[in-house]
Amino acid sequence: MTVFFATLAIVILLWFSWQLFQAKRFTRFKKQVNEELKPKVIAHLRAQLEQQRCEIYPNTDSHIEASIAYWSQYPVRIVQLAFAQKVIDQSWLEQTGNIRPCQHLYHVQHQFKAEFKLPLWSDQELSDQEL
Numbered sequence: 001m002t003v004f005f006a007t008l009a010i011v012i013l014l015w016f017s018w019q020l021f022q023a024k025r026f027t028r029f030k031k032q033v034n035e036e037l038k039p040k041v042i043a044h045l046r047a048q049l050e051q052q053r054c055e056i057y058p059n060t061d062s063h064i065e066a067s068i069a070y071w072s073q074y075p076v077r078i079v080q081l082a083f084a085q086k087v088i089d090q091s092w093l094e095q096t097g098n099i100r101p102c103q104h105l106y107h108v109q110h111q112f113k114a115e116f117k118l119p120l121w122s123d124q125e126l127s128d129q130e131l
Contacts (some may be wrong), residue, residue, distance in 0.1 A: 013052075019055060025100075025101055026101045026104055026105070028101075029098050029101035029102065029105065030075050030101075030105065031104075032096070032098070033075045033078050033079060034075060034078070037078055037079070037082050037087065037088065038072055039077050040082070040087050041071065041072070041078055041081050041082050041085065041087055042068050042071075042072060044085045044087055045064075045068060045071060045081065045085070046064055046068065048085070049063065049064050049067060050064070069116075071114070073112070074109055074112040075105060076105055076106060076109035076110075076112050076113050077111065077112065077113065077114050078115055079102060079105060080113060081114075084116075
């Protein structure tokens with residue numbers, strides 16, 4: 001009976017260790033999103049909005065700051081916009097080993113995801129407006 005409890009205790013400790021490892025990996029991914037992706041996404045968003053200025057879309061500094069605040073409010077939105085703007089892709093997730101943490105982020109923060117249809121804007125629309 002003692003062997004059973006000792007084995008059970010070891011299994012529980014191993015399971016807790018695995019859960020701790022997974023939690024640290026997820027936290028590291030969120031930190032990477034906020035420190036590495038966020039500046040790239042914000043710069044790309046700012047450039048797109050400034051390039052898209054016209055009478056229909058004035059995109060003043062207030063509009064740009066509001067867009068940045070909206071898209072950078074939650075890590076899931078940063079990742080969504082990074083995918084939409086092609087700042088990152090599936091191969092980046094594979095290379096960094098972040099597929100599972102990204103899936104978990106989408107699950108945990110599903111209520112904060114932005115609802116939009118790709119593409120947010122196309123290069124064709126932007127070039128048509130310049131003419």
